[in-house]
Amino acid sequence: MVGSITRSPEIKPVIAFHDVSKWYGDVIGINKLTLDIMPGVCGLLGPNGAGKSTLLQLATGQLCPSQGRVEVLGETVWNNSAINRYIGLCPEQDALYEWMTGREFITCCARLAGCRKRAADAKADELLELVGMTTHANRVVRGYSKGMRQRTKLAQALVNDPQVLFLDEPMTGTDPVARRDLLEIIHRLALKGTTILVSSHVLYEVQTLTENIVLMNHGRLVAQGSIRQIRDLMDQQPHRIVLVGRNIRSLAAKLLEYPDVAGVHLGPDGLSLVAQTPRPDEFYARLPSLALSGPWTIDEVYSEDDNLDAVFHYLVDK
Amino acid sequence: MSESASQNGRPAGTSASIPITGHSIGPAIGALYQLAMRQHLHGRRWIAMLLLALLPAIIALITRGTDPFASPAAMEFGLIFMLIPQGLLPLLALVYASGVMQDEQEDQTLTYLFIRPIPKWLIYLVKLAAAVTAAEILSVMSIALTYAAIFHGVHGTDGKAAQIFASCLIACAIHGLAVLAYCGIFGFMGMVTRRVLVVGILYIALFEGLFANIPFNLRIVTVIYYARLLIYRLLPFRGRLGSGVHSTAARTWNLVIRGDRHLKAYPHNWLCITMLLSTCIIAALLAAFICNNREFYVKTPVKTD
Numbered sequence: 001m002v003g004s005i006t007r008s009p010e011i012k013p014v015i016a017f018h019d020v021s022k023w024y025g026d027v028i029g030i031n032k033l034t035l036d037i038m039p040g041v042c043g044l045l046g047p048n049g050a051g052k053s054t055l056l057q058l059a060t061g062q063l064c065p066s067q068g069r070v071e072v073l074g075e076t077v078w079n080n081s082a083i084n085r086y087i088g089l090c091p092e093q094d095a096l097y098e099w100m101t102g103r104e105f106i107t108c109c110a111r112l113a114g115c116r117k118r119a120a121d122a123k124a125d126e127l128l129e130l131v132g133m134t135t136h137a138n139r140v141v142r143g144y145s146k147g148m149r150q151r152t153k154l155a156q157a158l159v160n161d162p163q164v165l166f167l168d169e170p171m172t173g174t175d176p177v178a179r180r181d182l183l184e185i186i187h188r189l190a191l192k193g194t195t196i197l198v199s200s201h202v203l204y205e206v207q208t209l210t211e212n213i214v215l216m217n218h219g220r221l222v223a224q225g226s227i228r229q230i231r232d233l234m235d236q237q238p239h240r241i242v243l244v245g246r247n248i249r250s251l252a253a254k255l256l257e258y259p260d261v262a263g264v265h266l267g268p269d270g271l272s273l274v275a276q277t278p279r280p281d282e283f284y285a286r287l288p289s290l291a292l293s294g295p296w297t298i299d300e301v302y303s304e305d306d307n308l309d310a311v312f313h314y315l316v317d318k
Numbered sequence: 319m320s321e322s323a324s325q326n327g328r329p330a331g332t333s334a335s336i337p338i339t340g341h342s343i344g345p346a347i348g349a350l351y352q353l354a355m356r357q358h359l360h361g362r363r364w365i366a367m368l369l370l371a372l373l374p375a376i377i378a379l380i381t382r383g384t385d386p387f388a389s390p391a392a393m394e395f396g397l398i399f400m401l402i403p404q405g406l407l408p409l410l411a412l413v414y415a416s417g418v419m420q421d422e423q424e425d426q427t428l429t430y431l432f433i434r435p436i437p438k439w440l441i442y443l444v445k446l447a448a449a450v451t452a453a454e455i456l457s458v459m460s461i462a463l464t465y466a467a468i469f470h471g472v473h474g475t476d477g478k479a480a481q482i483f484a485s486c487l488i489a490c491a492i493h494g495l496a497v498l499a500y501c502g503i504f505g506f507m508g509m510v511t512r513r514v515l516v517v518g519i520l521y522i523a524l525f526e527g528l529f530a531n532i533p534f535n536l537r538i539v540t541v542i543y544y545a546r547l548l549i550y551r552l553l554p555f556r557g558r559l560g561s562g563v564h565s566t567a568a569r570t571w572n573l574v575i576r577g578d579r580h581l582k583a584y585p586h587n588w589l590c591i592t593m594l595l596s597t598c599i600i601a602a603l604l605a606a607f608i609c610n611n612r613e614f615y616v617k618t619p620v621k622t623d
Contacts, residue, residue: 096430
């Protein structure tokens with residue numbers, strides 16, 4: 001683990017993984033994961049196959065840990081259906097009961113959650129309104145677009161007013177309008193005090209939701225904390241600075257003469273290079289004179305580490 | 319219990335202490351049963367099963383249409399006490415009970431059940447009950463329509479309406495018990511193997527088809543054996559076309575009735591009923607236990623290394 005969040009000792013975690021591993025035969029899904037998720041919104045990031053869905057399925061009691069213990073709201077979740085009163089899950093898979101209308105589906109989920117018929121009908125109306133599906137509620141689900149399915153899946157996750165909400169790639173495949181609406185809904189739920197763990201492999205989606213992130217790769221926890229904290233951790237590692245210009249090959253040879261340059265990679269276009277340096281201040285200070293000292297030009301300079309994407313790729317590639 | 323939980327108004331308690339209160343598990347179970355019934359009674363599978371259930375009645379009508387001298391008693395025996403219990407009922411049970419959990423797993427909708435406050439074992443039992451109901455509806459419909467197709471308007475049966483109706487009720491009851499047992503068995507199979515249709519058809523062909531028809535003790539592990547004993551004893555006027563040792567039912571089913579016309583050497587009726595019921599109950603409880611403790615993957619895991 002690269003880093004962990006600092007927090008007040010009085011606040012107890014809502015979701016806790018204690019040395020959890022999960023194998024699928026000889027395939028490892030989660031590898032010795034110890035993780036505490038505190039109240040609020042937390043982003044779960046990682047590339048496809050990182051173990052995000054496995055983590056969510058473990059946290060919602062759908063999978064049994066091969067080793068270790070998973071707790072939500074202080075309760076073990078495996079084979080504890082009672083905990084489902086307090087949690088909601090928006091699964092990654094698009095499957096719904098295709099032959100139902102959207103309204104029937106939400107009503108059915110509300111009734112499965114324990115609502116009586118009249119209460120379930122009222123809940124369905126309320127949630128369809130919340131996710132902006134009222135006008136399509138009486139259409140059969142089979143004809144729904146990806147965005148409509150995501151909205152409907154989110155609505156079913158809210159039928160029991162969950163205290164903890166798990167969202168597995170909720171924005172995948174949605175159009176910009178649906179994405180904006182879903183983000184807005186998640187924001188509103190967070191303001192109401194719902195603890196939300198949202199997984200994604202698209203970083204800016206999560207960045208707009210929360211500062212708190214958990215980074216996973218190959219079933220392992222790569223980093224946990226605020227984006228700022230993780231950026232601080234990065235400062236201890238070589239920064240990647242991109243230089244774009246002409247005669248870039250000779251510039252690369254020159255850069256390698258400096259002791260603070262850990263490595264240089266030429267871009268595939270031959271017009272750029274990526275320099276790695278653990279002391280970016282010295283590197284940037286040298287650039288003006290360097291630009292004038294040889295047969296090269298430097299037209300553009302930027303850091304690959306300026307966005308969360310870079311943080312993520314940096315950490316998972318490490 | 320965690321502090322955050324208490325702040326959110328959860329009932330106090332320690333591990334596994336969150337109660338399932340009676341007032342909300344009931345509607346959930348009702349909703350689950352209703353959902354499962356709707357799944358069974360719609361779509362192409364329902365139409366296919368409906369046509370299958372109508373087949374004996376259609377055969378009866380065709381037989382009557384093509385052979386004016388066809389014996390109603392022979393048709394009754396051949397269709398209602400041979401074709402239906404040996405072919406139709408196991409197939410109905412196989413189709414409905416084997417997919418109790420597998421269908422939803424394949425459709426990836428199982429998640430929507432498992433994230434509700436209903437224990438997995440109860441989900442299995444409620445869904446099995448719905449599968450049994452669907453199979454029983456089709457079974458009763460098939461038997462009643464076949465009786466109607468055989469006897470309706472047949473000369474000389476006017477005064478026997480009550481007797482035919484009683485036979486129909488007894489056939490429905492015995493076949494109903496067989497359906498229960500089959501559903502229990504195939505539901506269990508669906509819980510232990512992914513290739514339940516193949517295994518189920520092999521079971522039907524080998525056990526209920528082959529072993530049940532040979533006079534060895536092996537047939538005591540078949541469902542149809544107990545159903546046949548009940549049929550022979552409760553409907554002798556229908557199953558036995560001849561008299562004494564020439565009973566068609568006894569000869570066809572390899573029941574030794576020479577000197578034992580009431581099959582006293584065979585399991586008694588109460589034991590037959592107990593065997594059929596207990597097969598269903600034991601298989602259902604075993605499958606519910608397995609369901610409660612196994613995982614259901616709704617998404618293929620991605621290899622990470």
